[in-house]
Structures are given as structure tokens and as C-alpha cells.
Amino acid sequence: MKKEPVKVKEASAEIRVGNFAEVVQGYSEEEALAESSRCLQCKNPLCTSGCPVGIDIKKFIYHITQKNYQAAYFTIREKSNFPSICGRVCPAEYQCRKECILTKKGSPFASEQAINIHFLERFIGDYGKNNNLNVPEEKEERFTKFKVAVVGSGPAGLCCAGELARKGVKVDIFESLHKTGGVLRYGIPPFRLPWDILDFEINYLKKLGVNFITNFLVGKAKAVKELFSEGYSAVFLGLGAGVPSFLGIPGENSCNIYSVNEFLTRVNLMSAYKFPEFHTPVNIGKHVLIVGGGNTAMDSARVALRLQKLKGYPLNTTVIYRRTEVEMPARRLEIEHAKEEGIKFEFLVQPKEFIADEQGFVKKLICLKSKLGEPDSSGRRRPVIIEGSEFELDCDLCVIAVGLKANQILINATPDLKTDKYSDVIVDSESMESSIKGVFAGGDIVGGEGTVIEAMGMAKKAAQSIIGELSGR
Amino acid sequence: MKILNKQIINDVAGVKITQLDILAPDIAAKAAPGQFIMLMASENGERIPLTLVDTDKLKGTVSLIFQEAGFTTRSLGRLNSGDVLYSLVGPLGHPTEIKKYGKIILVGGGVGIAEILPVARALKKAGNQVTTILGSRNKELLILEEELKSTSDQFYVMTDDGSYGRKGFTTDMLKELLDKDKYDLVYSVGPIPMMKKVAETTRAYNIKTLVSLNALMVDATGMCGCCRVTVGKEVKFSCIDGPDFDGHGVDWDELQKRNKVYSVQEKHICNLFPAS
Numbered sequence: 001m002k003k004e005p006v007k008v009k010e011a012s013a014e015i016r017v018g019n020f021a022e023v024v025q026g027y028s029e030e031e032a033l034a035e036s037s038r039c040l041q042c043k044n045p046l047c048t049s050g051c052p053v054g055i056d057i058k059k060f061i062y063h064i065t066q067k068n069y070q071a072a073y074f075t076i077r078e079k080s081n082f083p084s085i086c087g088r089v090c091p092a093e094y095q096c097r098k099e100c101i102l103t104k105k106g107s108p109f110a111s112e113q114a115i116n117i118h119f120l121e122r123f124i125g126d127y128g129k130n131n132n133l134n135v136p137e138e139k140e141e142r143f144t145k146f147k148v149a150v151v152g153s154g155p156a157g158l159c160c161a162g163e164l165a166r167k168g169v170k171v172d173i174f175e176s177l178h179k180t181g182g183v184l185r186y187g188i189p190p191f192r193l194p195w196d197i198l199d200f201e202i203n204y205l206k207k208l209g210v211n212f213i214t215n216f217l218v219g220k221a222k223a224v225k226e227l228f229s230e231g232y233s234a235v236f237l238g239l240g241a242g243v244p245s246f247l248g249i250p251g252e253n254s255c256n257i258y259s260v261n262e263f264l265t266r267v268n269l270m271s272a273y274k275f276p277e278f279h280t281p282v283n284i285g286k287h288v289l290i291v292g293g294g295n296t297a298m299d300s301a302r303v304a305l306r307l308q309k310l311k312g313y314p315l316n317t318t319v320i321y322r323r324t325e326v327e328m329p330a331r332r333l334e335i336e337h338a339k340e341e342g343i344k345f346e347f348l349v350q351p352k353e354f355i356a357d358e359q360g361f362v363k364k365l366i367c368l369k370s371k372l373g374e375p376d377s378s379g380r381r382r383p384v385i386i387e388g389s390e391f392e393l394d395c396d397l398c399v400i401a402v403g404l405k406a407n408q409i410l411i412n413a414t415p416d417l418k419t420d421k422y423s424d425v426i427v428d429s430e431s432m433e434s435s436i437k438g439v440f441a442g443g444d445i446v447g448g449e450g451t452v453i454e455a456m457g458m459a460k461k462a463a464q465s466i467i468g469e470l471s472g473r
Numbered sequence: 474m475k476i477l478n479k480q481i482i483n484d485v486a487g488v489k490i491t492q493l494d495i496l497a498p499d500i501a502a503k504a505a506p507g508q509f510i511m512l513m514a515s516e517n518g519e520r521i522p523l524t525l526v527d528t529d530k531l532k533g534t535v536s537l538i539f540q541e542a543g544f545t546t547r548s549l550g551r552l553n554s555g556d557v558l559y560s561l562v563g564p565l566g567h568p569t570e571i572k573k574y575g576k577i578i579l580v581g582g583g584v585g586i587a588e589i590l591p592v593a594r595a596l597k598k599a600g601n602q603v604t605t606i607l608g609s610r611n612k613e614l615l616i617l618e619e620e621l622k623s624t625s626d627q628f629y630v631m632t633d634d635g636s637y638g639r640k641g642f643t644t645d646m647l648k649e650l651l652d653k654d655k656y657d658l659v660y661s662v663g664p665i666p667m668m669k670k671v672a673e674t675t676r677a678y679n680i681k682t683l684v685s686l687n688a689l690m691v692d693a694t695g696m697c698g699c700c701r702v703t704v705g706k707e708v709k710f711s712c713i714d715g716p717d718f719d720g721h722g723v724d725w726d727e728l729q730k731r732n733k734v735y736s737v738q739e740k741h742i743c744n745l746f747p748a749s
Contacts, residue, residue: 176694178513178520178560186692215474215562217694221499242696246708253701253708253727255734262697270519270691276745279519279544280691281738360730408695409713 005112006035008119013340017302017309020273022194023337024088024119032123036064039115042101047117050099053079053457057096057117064120073128076121077135081159081460084129084197086453087122089188091295093332095453109332129200137208139168146470149174149232151218151410154182156238156443156455158205163463165208169470172232173210176217179269182240183444184452186269187261189299191306192334219410224417224439233473234438234466237425238459239410241444245403247291251354252400254362256283260296260401267303273310285397286313289365291351292401293321293328298335300399301343318344320351320393322370322383346393348372350385354398365395404449424448432462440466474558477534485613489541490584491550492526498533500525500563506591507569507685507717510535511693513560514548521545522690522712524588524662525564535563538587538616544742565693566716569683571595575602575657578650579625580643580671582608582663586617588685589662593624596660602626604656606646608667612637644670651678658683661720665729672720682720686711689732702728 009025010016016023027035045058056075063072076083096117097103097110104111128134147170150157158181161171179185181198206212218224227235244259246252263282266272270280284307290297297319304317319338321328324347328335339345348370355364369389372381406423418426418435425434425441432440442458444450478494500510509524527536541547552558569592577596581589586607597603605625609615610633622628629646630638639646644667650656651674659682661671668684675682688700688711700711705722709715 176562177692178562186696215560216499217562217565220564221503221562242692242694244696244698246698246701248708253703253724253731255730259698262691262699265691265697271517275738276742278517279515279548279742281519281735281742283734359733360727361734 003034003038005038005116006031008116010337013342016191017305017315017341020190020306023191026126027119027123032064032120033067035116036061036120039065040101046099046101047096047115050096051079052095052451052454053460055079055096055121060124061115061117061120064124069124069127070131070133072124073133074135076124077128080453081162081456082155082201082452083121083125085125085155085184085193085201086456087118087120087125088193088197089451090118090121090453091331091451092118108326129197134204135166137166139166141168143168143467143470144170146170146233146473147172147231148234148236148466149218149227150236150238152182152238152240152443153180153202153212154238154240154443154455155184155452156240156445156459157182157236158201159456159459160236160238160440160442160463161210162205162208163460164466165205165210167467169467171210173212174216174218175212175214177269178214180212180214182238183242186265187296187299189264189268189303191302192299217409219413224410224414224436228438233470234440236459236462236466237410237434237439237441237445238443238455239407239425239441239445241404241449242407243405244400245405246400247351247402249351249353251356251362254354254356255360256285256362256397257354258397258399260292260300260399261404263300263399264296264303267307273307282307283397284308284311284313285395286316287394287396288317289393289395289398290317290319290401291398292403293319293323293330294401294403295330295334296404297321297399297401298330298338300401301338302341304397304399305341305343315342316344317342318346318393320346320349320367322348322350323372323380324348327380348383350383352390354395362395362398365393365398367391367393404444406445406448422448430461431465432458433465438469474561476552476554476556476558479552479554482538482616483614488614489550490538490587490616491541492536492538493549493552494529494534494536495558495561496533497535497561497563500561501528501530501533501535504528504535504564505568506571506595508564508566509693509716510537510561510563510565511690512549512558512562514545514552514558516559518548518559519545520560520691520693522565522687522693524685524716526587526590538584540584543739544746547743562693566712567714569595569660569685569717571599573600576655577601577603577658577660578647578656579603579605580608580647580659580661580663580667581605581621582643582667584616585663585667585685586615586621589660590617590620590624592660593621597624604650605629606631606643608632608643608663609637610634642670643667644674647671647674651675651680656680659720660684665725665732668720669723669725672723672725676721683717684720684723685716686718686723686728687716687732688728689734702731
């Protein structure tokens with residue numbers, strides 16, 4: 001008999017919109033066992049081919065069925081450093097689960113029937129965390145004389161630092177913000193990735209000997225070149241993609257129009273939802289519009305809804321997207337969560353102009369309707385504006401979530417560092433070494449906006465190259 | 474991030490201006506005139522930008538001068554020597570372009586006068602003939618007079634009430650000077666209405682006019698766009714593209730409005746935690 005997928009427990013939509021606590025509660029042991037038993041243990045599993053770092057998914061799920069959680073943990077850890085994090089934020093429905101044999105052929109994302117690999121990964125990651133499992137250190141005396149500078153404490157930087165420290169290399173991570181974690185801290189809201197999960201991973205790195213230097217902006221306070229003269233043997237750049245794109249339409253600088261990064265940083269990093277206990281303010285409106293269809297759009301919509309609830313406003317947050325739901329790049333899981341919470345969606349809508357009141361605060365957004373035309377370079381059907389379809393939406397707060405570009409400060413301060421037309425750092429795809437010898441890079445600063453696991457994959461490769469190079473010295 | 478020295482520069486008629494010298498060797502080593510830092514007074518604090526007024530590379534200190542205007546500057550004013558800031562990062566932004574322009578006029582108003590000082594010193598050192606015009610409500614509120622006088626070839630003070638120097642606006646004197654002589658650069662820091670007026674005044678004379686903008690910021694590394702300003706029809710980020718911009722291109726009204734976006738919260742938090 002075909003077994004139905006095991007649903008994961010979630011905080012009820014009604015309650016969760018009033019707080020920032022984690023929504024997905026994760027599997028219990030019984031649930032994990034039941035879900036893992038649905039895995040067909042394919043002879044030629046396709047799931048692994050969908051994983052950017054090639055986790056042996058079949059094997060770790062098999063270990064779960066045998067209640068050998070420790071073995072499952074170490075199977076994942078062969079390829080992924082942060083299973084608790086990836087189990088929460090990986091877009092599994094576009095990756096491993098999409099390739100699962102139980103996904104309907106030709107589906108643009110995983111079918112509901114596909115094994116809930118991400119929830120199983122999370123279960124195992126949390127098991128490892130709760131039982132203090134960790135891959136053994138492989139400290140080698142010959143590496144202890146080297147120190148490496150990691151710039152940026154986001155997913156790529158953390159992963160690279162961990163890999164190097166495990167071998168005995170001394171690692172300093174430079175972070176320009178006052179807190180560590182990069183986008184995992186300022187970008188992803190705690191209702192998707194609770195801080196204790198992130199802090200656990202960071203504390204583990206500290207225990208490994210990794211030294212975190214916050215409030216330090218490499219490129220301004222120190223040049224990359226100087227790091228070498230100060231005795232660092234290599235530099236890893238995990239700078240991230242943090243520069244927000246805007247629409248470039250009239251009225252966009254009106255008050256209460258936020259980039260997604262500003263909105264999320266105020267709320268996540270600066271805890272503006274606890275103003276005035278925390279001193280950073282954020283505004284909220286009664287007619288909130290979010291422009292965009294990616295994960296940051298979903299995150300900011302759900303943050304806005306929570307702010308409305310905390311303020312006692314009626315819940316009224318609408319996502320406007322220029323294509324349709326199928327083309328939305330956001331995680332399907334988070335689109336569902338957003339819908340459950342009461343986020344409204346307007347598809348095939350193109351913003352044209354913001355109208356502000358006399359004090360400069362936005363009050364309306366003039367939009368155009370569109371229809372889908374031929375596919376563009378991304379393979380998604382291009383939205384085509386319908387002439388004369390202009391209409392107005394009430395809008396007293398807007399978040400622009402239409403993409404993020406490479407962080408620029410270090411790149412601009414380092415002319416020898418070769419970049420492509422997107423200002424991403426060019427690296428050798430095998431070694432992850434940049435145009436400057438001894439300077440490696442990974443994460444969003446290399447591939448543009450990507451996922452945590454992709455960043456991790458690149459960082460791991462870079463760490464291996466660095467170790468390789470240090471071995472020869 | 475430890476405060477080594479605190480000096481109350483002015484405390485009259487509800488205007489309190491303080492100087493803090495803070496241990497920050499990495500910032501001091503690299504900072505150049507016109508750059509700024511971001512700081513948090515406490516763990517729950519807000520990140521605010523402040524222009525670097527002075528650096529001592531030998532002692533490894535940076536000096537900040539600020540007027541208690543809102544909640545964060547007030548919190549900062551309550552810190553004392555020996556206290557440690559929760560966060561301090563810098564130097565940020567592009568330094569002011571220091572070179573020999575020829576004859577230049579510096580126009581400073583209010584606490585912006587403090588931000589003029591490092592630029593004045595650097596421009597003087599670069600061989601420029603420096604004329605400084607300072608604006609203040611009255612004699613008592615004027616700061617750093619001696620410091621700026623000694624770096625200037627010509628020096629003027631304008632007060633609103635005529636209690637010192639001459640009565641009138643900085644732009645009255647600016648116009649007088651521009652009518653009499655040819656200048657190569659005007660550099661101005663102060664309240665937005667003053668900088669706007671300076672830019673309007675010099676436009677007619679077609680003189681390059683640089684202003685240092687004080688937009689709201691969060692990360693100050695180009696990631697949030699809170700500090701976006703329109704300059705010459707282009708959207709710029711004050712933090713990474715500025716803080717100095719061509720004053721003739723700045724959309725002043727937009728900047729003024731954007732800087733007031735949290736005035737309700739500011740009032741609220743100041744009322745909640747009144748001055749002790």
C-alpha cells in the first residue's frame with residue numbers, strides 16, 4: 001500500500017503571525033521513521049544528483065530507517081557542514097526532492113508525494129546538535145603554523161573557516177556587522193531559521209579555534225594585500241550578494257519604500273519589531289505591498305504581516321509579482337506558509353510609479369497588468385505589458401524584493417581582483433582561486449544570488465584548495 | 474572601542490555638544506578627512522553614522538563630535554571615559570577629494586562645523602587658500618572657532634541674532650565673497666536647509682560645490698539602500714557613493730523628507746526615556 005507523506009507539525013497560522021518563533025516544528029522520531037520508510041531506496045537514486053553538494057541521500061535515509069541516527073548524521077556531514085541550517089532553508093523542492101522518483105515527471109518542482117528529504121535532514125541535523133555529534137577534528141601539526149583570513153561570516157565564510165580549522169589552520173573571520181552569520185542573521189527571519197541554530201554552529205566554530213573579528217570592514221580598515229603582509233597565508237572572500245536592486249521607477253525614493261535588505265535587516269539584525277526596547281525603528285503600514293517573487297519577497301511579506309499584527313492593524317499585505325505563481329522563484333513551502341498566514345497575491349502586475357503625499361510618504365502604487373509571452377533567457381515566460389491596463393493600488397508601505405547584487409566595497413578597493421559583468425568575483429571553478437594568487441572566493445559573491453548549500457559547496461572546495469596549497473609549503 | 478576622553482564642548486540653551494576620543498587603531502590608521510564611522514552606543518542600540526572629526530594615528534584614537542539631537546546621540550552623550558561602545562566600524566565612505574583647487578570657501582553650520590575641520594586642515598595643507606564661513610544661532614553656540622580660524626586664511630562668523638561676527642546667514646557672506654572674487658571650490662557641511670541654500674547660491678556663479686550628506690543608514694556598507702539620495706537624477710547610496718556629493722545635483726527636498734521618516738518613533742522613545 002502506498003504510504004502518504006508524513007506532514008510536519010507547524011505552529012498554527014493564527015498564532016504564528018503574532019510572533020517571530022519558528023513555524024516548522026520538525027519531525028519527531030516516530031514521524032522521521034515513518035517518512036524514511038517511504039523512501040524506495042532506488043537502485044539508481046536521482047535525489048543525490050539534485051543536491052548541489054551531492055549528499056548520499058539514499059544512505060542517510062536508510063540509516064534513519066535502521067534508527068542509526070549517528071550514521072545518518074555522519075553521512076550528511078561528509079558533504080554538508082550545517083544540516084540543521086540546510087534542513088530548514090534549502091529549497092529542497094527545486095533540488096533533491098524534485099529529482100525524487102516520486103515527483104511527477106516534468107513537474108517544475110517536487111510533487112507532494114516526493115520524500116520529505118529536507119525534514120529528514122533537519123531531524124538528523126538537530127539530532128546531531130542535541131547529542132553533540134561532530135565530525136572528528138583532523139588537526140595536523142604541519143597546518144598549525146598557518147593562518148587564513150576569511151572575509152564575511154555568512155554561510156560561505158563559516159563553512160570555509162570550519163573546514164580549515166578542523167585541519168588545524170588558524171582562522172580569523174572578519175565581519176563588518178556587529179553580529180556574525182551574514183545573511184543567515186540579517187536576512188533570513190528567525191521564524192524560518194531560529195538564532196539558537198545559527199549560534200550553535202558559530203559556537204562550534206569558536207570551539208574549533210576560529211576567531212571572529214566583528215565590526216571590521218576589510219577593504220576599508222585593511223586592504224587584502226595587507227592581510228598577506230600581516231602573515232595570513234591565504235584569504236577567502238565570502239562577501240555575499242547584499243546590494244539591493246530597485247525598480248528604477250518614479251517615486252521610488254518616497255518614504256516607507258524599503259529595499260528588502262533594509263526591511264529585513266532592521267527587523268532581524270536590529271530587532272526593530274521590539275522597538276522601543278531595541279532602539280532601531282521600522283515603519284509598518286495598513287496597505288503593505290511587496291514587489292517580487294523570490295524567497296526574500298516571501299520573508300519580507302511574512303515579516304510585514306507580523307508587524308501589522310503586533311501593531312494591532314488588520315492584516316493586509318499583498319505580494320505583487322510580474323509573472324504567475326508557477327514562475328515564482330520562492331520556495332513552494334514558503335509560498336504555502338505565506339498563503340496560510342493570509343498574504344495576498346497579485347500576479348501579472350508590473351509597478352509603474354509610486355505616488356507620495358505632501359510629507360513624502362508613499363500612498364499609492366500605479367501598476368500595469370501584463371500577460372505571459374515567450375520564454376526569456378531564464379527559461380521563464382517573459383511578462384508582456386498590456387497597453388492601457390493601468391490601475392492603482394493603495395500602498396502606505398512597500399518592500400522592493402527584486403534581487404540582490406554583489407557587495408562592492410572590497411571589490412572596488414582591490415583593483416587586481418577580476419570580476420565579471422555582474423561584478424561577481426571570477427574564480428577558477430575547480431580551485432575557487434581568484435585572479436589574485438592566494439585569494440579564494442565562494443558563495444553569492446561568485447555565482448550571484450544562490451542558496452546556502454551552494455555557498456557551502458563552493459566554500460568547501462576553496463578550503464580543500466587552500467589546504468592543498470598549504471601542504472606544499 | 475573604549476572611550477579614552479570625553480569633553481563637553483558646549484552645553485547651553487538646550488544644545489549639548491560633546492567630543493569623544495575613542496580607541497580604534499585600525500580605523501585611525503586608515504581614516505581620511507570626510508570619512509565616517511557607524512556606531513552603536515549599546516547592545517540594543519541603533520546604528521548611526523558620525524563623521525570622523527580627527528584621528529591620532531600614534532595613539533590609535535578617533536575623535537567624534539556630536540550634538541545630542543535624538544535618542545542615540547543622547548545615549549552616547551551619557552557615556553563616560555572608560556566606557557566601551559558596543560559597536561564601531563569604519564572608516565566608511567569615500568574621503569573628500571583633497572588636492573590643490575586654488576581658492577576655496579568652506580561653509581559650516583551648527584554641529585557641521587566639526588565636520589568641516591578635518592577637511593579644512595587637509596585642504597590647507599594641500600596648498601589651498603582657505604576661506605571659512607561659520608554659521609551659528611548665536612555666540613554661545615559657536616564651536617571650534619579657534620581651530621578653524623587657525624587653519625583659514627580668511628575667517629567669518631555669521632550669527633542669526635548678530636551676537637557675534639555679523640548678523641545674517643552664511644549664504645549672505647558667501648554671496649558677498651563670490652561677488653568680489655573668483656573661487657574654485659565651495660565645500661559645505663551643516664543642516665540640510667543651509668547646504669541647500671549654499672548650493673543654490675553658488676549655482677549662479679557656476680562654482681563646484683561639494684556637500685557632505687547626513688542620510689539615515691543601517692549597515693553603511695551598501696546593503697540596505699536606506700541612505701539613497703537622488704543626485705543629478707541618479708539614485709546614489711550616501712554610504713558607498715558618498716558622503717560627499719555635487720551639491721548642485723542633490724534633490725534636497727527628498728533628502729529632507731527621507732530624514733524625517735522615523736520622527737514619530739524618535740519622539741516616542743525620547744519621551745519614554747527622558748533625560749536623567
